[in-house]
Amino acid sequence: MHLPQIGDWTDFAGLAKLQQDRLPAVLAAAERSPFYRKRGVAPLAQQPLTTKQDLRDAYPFGLLACDRASLATYHESSGSSGEPTASYYTEADWADLAERFARKWVGITADDMMLVRTPYALMITGHLAHAAARRHGATVVPADNRSLATPYSRVVRLLHDLGVTLTWSLPTDALVWAAAARVAGYRDFPSLRALFVGGEPVGPARKARIGRIWGAPVVEEYGATETGTLAGECRHGTMHLWADRAVFEVHDPRTGELCAEGRGQLVVTPLYREAMPLLRYAIEDEVEVSYTECPCGWHLPSVRVLGRAAFAAGGLTQLGLEELVFALPDDFGVWFWRARADGHRLRVEIEVADRWRSAAVATLGAAIRAAHPEIEVTVVAVPTGGLVPFRLLTAQAEVMKPRGLFGAGEDWDKSLQYY
Template sequence: MELPQIGDWHDFAGLERLQQDRLPAVLAAAERSPFYRKRGISALPEQPLTTKHDLREGYPFGLLACDRADLATYHESSGSSGEPTASYYTEADWLDLAERFARKWTGITPGDTMLVRTPYALMITGHLAHRAARLRGATVVPADNRSLATPYSRVVRLLHDLGVTLTWSLPTDTLLWAAAARVAGYRDFPALRALFVGGEPVSRAKKARIGRIWGAPVVEEYGATETGTLAGECEHGAMHLWADRAVFEVQDPATGELRPAGRGSLVVTPLFREAMPLLRYAIEDEVEVEYRDCPCGWHLPTVRLLGRGNNGGLTQLGLEELVFALPDDFGVWFWRALVDGPSVRVEIEVPDRWRTAAVATLTSALHAAFPSFEPLVVPVPPGGLVPHRLLTAPAEVMKPRGLFRAGEDWDRALQYY
């Protein structure tokens, strides 16, 4: 199966032709799935949505479109928006997945050492970055963030001592590393050339702050366990949907109408999927999609992620933008907020010398941005939201044991992690 590469089309019309040429094979693959066979296959514009509920109802292999012997991996989502959903991939699927992740404008090369700091368990994220890095010949440091073997103190040691050049993590994790490095006395990470981030909505102000802290570009991507990477940034900071590898539509929240662009809920039809074809999969993320020329010349639609949920116009991204717009000197890296009716309480970690200025500046910004809310900004000392013990804790790893000495905790004989 030959996969399209950036440069194979030269305008949006060429991109649409590529999609239309591929769709018959997508529909044929879906006919091999018990779920779609039962539902019935029609042309994509007549096809109903496939929902997360459909995936859960089809657990575990109701959407399988190939022989079980051809599967390479099985995965489940984190379940952050409800019960987990199952996904599975063949080796051919994995080539498409890895190539999409590897589409970083900074490049991934054999000379790179890449620290992967997302889960390797049932979710796809750690495996995806690992495969993409190896596809490009890079050395992988598998620092799973669900493992007690790699606490933050160990992560910053690895970043420093191994000369890590690339990282893959949640955006917030990079701030925790920076805090742990500061506590541990690490000052310099000269090898680091880019931080790849995803898995949570991130404001422009927060990305810019992370980039200044680490002295390296922050490259965002967007995807899901059910689909793999769906979008990535170009060097001009625009987030582009990989529309040569999937058809994207936007569902109007008021009418339910599906359109190629606009604001609404994202709907995805992967174009190269053997094990588990998905037709018009409703991913349940609110986005804004636009077809416009970009200086990068990729001729791919742009997407802006709006996040999920809305509290009367008050969003996490909107709050985050204001928090990270505070001057760098204030040292505000960590925050949390609680909405209670018309009031919003925002707690920020801030050193004593900047407390008054930070509270006044953020309170004024909140009043201006969200006039229907009454803000209360509460300063807490460093360590108040992110305890120092979290940043300095050593690895706590045990193996199964049967024989203990007097005074040892033998209640943990079969507890290992």
């Protein structure tokens, strides 16, 4: 299967032709799926949305469009918005998945050592980064963030001692590593050349703060277990949808209208999917899509992934609030925060050292009130360690294999507690 590469088209019209040329094969693949065979396959513009509930109802293999023996992997989503959904991929699917993930402007090479700090579990994220790094010859450090065998103290030791050059994690994890490194006394990580992040919305201010802390660029990507990577950053900081590998639309849930661009919920139709074709799959993430040319010259639509609105009237989003928090001066050292919305009242807690307590509370409170005067705001400062406790930063691995025979001075109460 030939996969298009950036540069195979010279403008948005060429990109649209690439999509249209591929769609007949996509529709034919969907007809091999029990779900779409029962629903019926129409030209894409007439096809109804495929929802997360459709995927749940079709569990586990109702969307399978190939022989079961052809499957390479089976996955399930995290279930953060309800019951998990199933997805599966062939080896050919994995070639597409890994190539999309590796579309990082800094590149992945055989000289790299890449620490993967996302789950090696039913979700695709850790396996995806691992596969992409190996296909490009990089050494992988599989530091799964759902394992008690790799606490934060061990992560920062690996980052420092191995000379890790690339990392893949949640944006928040990169800040927790920095806190753990500070506690452990590590001062420099000269080999680190980029931090790849995804899995949660992250705004320019937080990305810039993470980059300044680590002295390396922060490269964001966006995707889902059901689809793999859908978008990535160019060197100009614009997030581009991989529209040569999928058709993207924006859905207005109030009117039902689907458009190529604008603000609404993202809808995706993968163009190269053997095991599990998806037609107009509604991811339900709130986005803004634009077909404005970028200096990078990729001729791909840009996307902003937005957080959910906390206040219907004020329009305050998690991403918007995050921008205000990370606009605080670096000297304040505010890395961690949380907020609770209750009607038109908002309580924000920030972790800050005592010397900056008053200034940080006053500055952030004033910024939120200026941006959202209709919201009643309370900002509370908690001491360092109040939101991210020191025990999390310093804990050692507490994992052991099943064992029956112990020495006289050993703790045999853990004989069967292999966790």
